[in-house]
Amino acid sequence: MTTVHRLLDDAFAGVEPSPEVQDLKEEIRANLEARAAELQAGGASPDHAARRAFDELGDVRALVADAQADVAAETGGAPRTPMQEAFAAAQQHRVRPRPRFVLGIVLASLVFAALVAVCVLAALDVFALPALVVAALLLTASSAAGFVVGSSLSQETSTNHPMPSSRAGGYYLATGLTVLALLLAVFVLLGAFDPWMYVVAGAALVVGGVLFTMLGVTQTNRKKAWVRDVARAHASGHHFDRFDHDPAAAARFGVYTVVIWLAAFVVFVVLGLTVGWAWSWLTFVVALAVMMLVLARMLFRSTEEQQKQ
Template identity: 45%
Template sequence: MTEPSVHRILDQAFAGIELTPELQDLKEEMRTNLLARVAELESLGRSPDDAARVAAEEIGDLRAVVVDAADGATEPPAGSWAAQARLASMHKVRPRPAAVAALVVLSSALTATVTLIALGATGAVVMSTVSATLVGLAGALLTCAIVVVALRQETTAHYPVPPARAVGWGAAAAAGVLAVALGATYAGDRTQDGLLAATVGLAVVSIAGLVTLGVTQTNRTKGWVRDAAVQSQDRFSRDPAAAARFGIYSGVVWLAALAAAVAIGLGLGWLWSWTPLVVAVLVEMVLLARMQFPSETRGE
């Protein structure tokens, strides 16, 4: 009994309003919440009918929300650069000061470490194998920390990467840096076969890790960016009918051009038969410009 009542309330609230996907979502959301409330009331001992009635009374003016949402849905034409800039500023996430400070310090330290590794590899600075390995290890740890801190930040366009996955990226990158450092040390002293083995092993681990993480990475782009990407697609991707019209127009233009070329060739001589083709190229370009960028964008 409760289901029809809940559905009736929703149908009344949405009556006479065209259901856009957004409104469909809102209706679905309201339905789930209403049913949750009804279930709770029933668990408190109300009869199903009574529960549905109380839930309906409690919910307030759904119609106003629906009308408001329907108005809002038609509001921004979107897709323009101005609309995207507005969206970006609306969803702007400022970097956390602590993260920025940490990244500056870590990056400076990493630069120093990499310089030292490079100097060691070229022989400008003489280091024992042990100290070279320690420098490489420091570089690897710093790389890991930088990657993890950076991936854990929410940005305007992306959600943060989950902790375990961020550490995975950091570890894979660190293995790569350590492999380079050990490889550089081996290049300076070819007698250390252990270094070569470690370099190859770490490189394999790093590549395997990066590939695994890369192929299993889920989309963490925020909803508004994805929507904006769809909105800013060119007209033919957005509107297949326009693409079809363009195809037909093009066919007509080239058929006419070919017919004219043959007619001129037979009538006036083949020397001038190419002129309709030049005209066709010009017409085609104007057609493309007019259809791809119709003059509806004024007021931006």
């Protein structure tokens, strides 16, 4: 019934959110799904059945206006403040986490902490572990950290629709690579690995950073319709989010990011082989600063630039 949900969200776009409006929306949704199911049983395709059921419903905004008029008559017409509206909407749309998700997050966190603790003890010579085993344990711990992030993003919340599994998987991979890079660097300092492992850590950090950036600049608004409506109704300021309105700028920033991090990795390796690995990590600090400056320059246009559009 994806088409039903999409049509209904479009019909309610711009309608001032409130618990009463949400109740009406859910009632309409149930009726539409029931009617669409009847039409599908008669041989109609899911998309055609949803659209026909929606057409039979009539003017949704008129139904909403009637419902709001009834509520106003019952309450004496006293309007809610924006804060009251936001609080009421949040209470109305509260989503409880699934037990399986909570259990998975807890177990993954415990696995991460336990594996890192074992590797630290091995690095401090409390007991002996081969370097290959330590590397495997750190890889598993990084995967557990990535699971926490990816699984959390794929959950339905009170304000966001669940992220698609493929994109959540991208965040899982980016998080895992970044955490792995940091762990490898720390354990080289602890003496668990030879200095050449810095190259592996640097490569993982570059790939993870580039992946995070690409996912970030291509991220769409996952806010629920009622959250977007509240934000539009009570938004203030004059900032202009360029990436939302100019996909080409987002693509250019992604290219700039790849170039910055690849150049940083090359400089990192060169400095590590010449000056020393401890100082070579400053390359990534500089690269991050440059990337943030480029982001600040590209993401927001000034009020004057906005007015020229």
